[in-house]
Amino acid sequence: MTKLHEPGVRTLIKWATCYLKSKKIDSPRLTAELIAEKIIGRKRVWFYIGSEISVDKKKASLFKREIRRRARGVPLAYITGEQQFMGYKFFIPPGVYIPRADTEVVVEKCIEILNRIANHHSPIVIDLGTGSGSIAVSIAKKIKNAFVYAIDISSLAIKVAKYNAKSNKVQKRIEFLLGDLFLPLEFKNLENRVDLIVSNPPYIERKQMRFLPPEVKKEPDFALNGGKEGLNFYKRIIPESLKWLKKGGNLVLEIGYNQADKVKKIVETKKNLFTPVQIINDLNGNPRVVVTSKK
Ligand SMILES: C[S@@+](CC[C@H](N)C(=O)[O-])C[C@H]1O[C@@H](n2cnc3c(N)ncnc32)[C@H](O)[C@@H]1O
Known part of the structure; x- marks a missing residue:
């Protein structure tokens, strides 16, 4: 029930939807509802069931502040503090x-790939540049006998990834390591033993960084910037992966929409050591994944 002088949640959502629309923000109504959910602490279905829910002045002004931040280009995930990936909450x-x-x-x-391996033995996986742990956690959730080594150069990312592994109840099957690509794996005795190496590395060309949409610019530079041609990480990961992969072990790399040929060429510099490259498209039909394996 609305109290005198306190706005109702539906009124606030209506205002926010119009405001976000005028600022050309995608999905304005959904955005307003998700921010309201976070601040009011109730699932959005309740906003429309029964009588209007009143919002005290403090929460209403917090809601308006967060809506304005979103309008200024702060990503929704940084406002709500969460993002769904593979059906899991991060x-x-x-x-x-x-x-x-x-x-x-x-x-x-x-x-x-791992489903085939998991029938015979417990697969060992490396996730390079794990970030929030999205790839590592999703693999550990889906492949019940996999063990994942997840590495990142950012200590904040490692802390967050550990939290996400715990909240998704897979912390016992992921070891998080802080450091530069394969470096933290030295002394882990994993040489020639790894079934799959996966990475979504930074791959944006340095000169493109300043043309990124304002939302993307709010994300850390070191998570996006792939150097002069955007290929710095592939040039390191591809040859170095040979040390860790077992014979037949797979390398799965996310790439930028225009990088398939360039990344394929990097693999082909070690032609005798890798199987022919397979390219997989994303849902928009753009090349998105490079797959190869150690001969
Ligand atoms: C594009 S993000 C991918 C994050 C996550 N895997 C995902 O797909 O959601 C790249 C990640 O690589 C990490 N990174 C950048 N340089 C690195 C390095 N030299 N060694 C390890 N991780 C690195 C960044 O901190 C960032 O988390």
Whole structure:
């Protein structure tokens, strides 16, 4: 019930929808409802069942503030603090890369490969640049006997990924390591033993960084910037993966929409050591995943 002088949630959502629409924000109503859910602490279905829910002044002004932040280009995930990925909930604070739907194609390929292996033995997986842990956690959820080593150079990402592994109840099957790509794996005795290496590395060309949409610019530079041609990480990961993969072990890499040929060429510099490259498209029909395996 609305109290005198206190706005109702439906009124606030109506105002926010118009405001976000005028600022050309995608899905304005859904955005307003998700921010309201977070601040009011009730599932949005309750906003429309029964009589109007009143919102005290403090919460109403907090709601308006968050709506304005969204209008200024702060990503929704950084406001609500969460993002769904592969049907699981991930905590995502500012400073950590927000998992994208396109990366689900990468995970689905990993699951397909690992399902075959998991019938024979417990697969060992490496996730390079784990960020929020989205790929590592999803693999551990789907492949019940997999063990994942998940690495990131950002200590905040590692803290957040550990939290996400715990909240999704897979913390016992993921070891999180802080450091530069394969470096933290030294002394883990994993050489020639790994079934699958997966990575969604930073791959944006340095000169494109300043043309990114304002929302994306709010994400950390070190999670996006792939150097001069956007290929720095592939040039390191592809040759270094040979040390860790077992014979027949798979390498699954997310790539930018225009990088398939360039990344394929990097694999082909080690032609005798890798099987021919397979390219998989995302849901928009753009090349998104490079798959190869160690001969
Ligand atoms: C594009 S994000 C991908 C995050 C996550 N895997 C996902 O798909 O949602 C790239 C990640 O690589 C990490 N990273 C950047 N440089 C790295 C390095 N040298 N070694 C390990 N991780 C690195 C960043 O901190 C960031 O979390």
